[in-house]
Amino acid sequence: MAEQRRSKPGASGSGRAGGARRTSGQGRPDRRGKGGDRPRTSRPKPTEAERTDAQKVYDGPPLPDDITGKELSPDVRAQLRSLPEKLSQRVARHLAAAGVLIDDEPEVAYQHTLAARSRAPRLAVVREATGEAAYAAGHYAEALAELRAAKRMNGATAYLPIMADCHRALGNAKRALELAKSPSVARFPAEAKAEMTIVEAGARRDLGQMDAALRTLELAPINSKSREPWVVRLRYAYADTLEQAGRERDALSWFHRTNAIDADEITDAADRAAALERRVTD
Template sequence: MAEDRRQQRPSRGGSSAGRGSSSGSGRSGSSSSGRGGASRSSGDARGRGSRDSAPRGGGSSRGGYQGGDKRSGGGKDRAFRGRSEEKARTADQAAYDGPDLPEGVTGAELDRGVRAQLKGLPEKLAARVARHLAAAGMFIDDDPELAYQHALAARARASRIAVVREAAGETAYAAGHYAEALAELRAAKRMNGATDYLPIMADCHRALGNPEQAIKLAKSPSVANFASEAKAEMTLVEAGARRDMGQLDAALRTLELAPLTSKSRSSWVVRLRYAYADTLEEAGRDSDALAWFHRTHAIDSDELTDAAARADLIERRQT
């Protein structure tokens, strides 16, 4: 599910190479497409809704006469209480309720695999959970905090379902709540054994100031079996962690093991080349950096990076 959004997420370090760039603390994404989480695509959004029972706090919502306590001999202390005396919702209850659900989100937006994971819930509860997941998918790019709140509402109702914890983790990550994202994705991984959360988890460690843990995850044996894009994401995170630790040479070696000269024009190749050029410049190798910024710009038809502008700055310095 994160696969469709990886190119869209901005870098925490300000690099327009996108999230996961080795310059600054870039965010990276895992390749969990198809299992469901908070994807914005129509085949992977979450949604389906109905009523379910939410915990209610506060005074009686019925109002009316409550009657006296005959055993204590008095009815004066048990007076009429109206609806106006209902207590305010607690923070936990408000999180359970979640934000208002968008009109038109019915559940048809969900991937079939996601719907299958919700079948173990009572029908009305599953419908409500699915609608919140769909809303999370709708908002994750434009309003990640709102998406996260929808995912939390789903989690409050179905915390033992992996796809729900996955959605909570990915939306937390998109909203910049890295500790929460790491906890949610760890929970999802325990439930379903998936390893494609590892790049996001590694980047969360990096964002939390633990680059050593990011590198440890990058060395996981399962990374060897990742698809090309997911491998690139992990490479970007590992190179960024090396840079965080001041290990520029190690960062360059990490990137040089990636397919920088691939003939593909996919976004992950663009981002690898950009990260390599950026690291070369930081290492003081301006001529090499200039060449790689030009190589990045040559395949960056969608203008995911500012490679052309970076090349121009280096050229001005050299004249």
């Protein structure tokens, strides 16, 4: 897990000494004030509430005693070694806690990643984790910003399905379709390609293009003999789209086919099939 949000604003040469950009006789910007003295620049002090809120984000939720950071994969730990030792350990623990909590307590997981990002905002692995946790917690604009930041840092394209789904959630189905057509998608492994297919079909449905949504899924390996979760999810998406298209008998058949390979019950295909059977036979 890793990525999530905004770039730090750079300092601007304008705005000093009344906003003027005068030059001295030596060609350098003249930033002197009246009497030749350099004006003092100061930022307004944050209010107590602002400081407290920022500190809360920095501190993050309490870290469980049994979370050490060693739970992270070796490649993530390797990326954190660029930080000072104590800082690296603290960031690692927040990321590990987020990984443990993301399924059951996504909002708390997101807060852990924000604490990690406050300490190490220039590491792609941290921004990636923040983006994934934001996505899980339903903060789609934040997730999109964080994943974009990670992509700028490391050039990775693995985030594209989540980014496309964020665009869908934010009401920008056309942008989701643009990402789905990215050349890099053709080189995705089967699981990631399936996730993008599901998002693409969903975007077609958002636009009222039900036939195109069905075609998108029919071109995917929904008849694969594999029982991998990505096949389960593809079949479920196809059954759901068939039902939305009014093809209830076909949908019933595909919900049964989904349930037949869903040993881990990652979908509610059995319940959907039972509900459809009652409607179809009435």
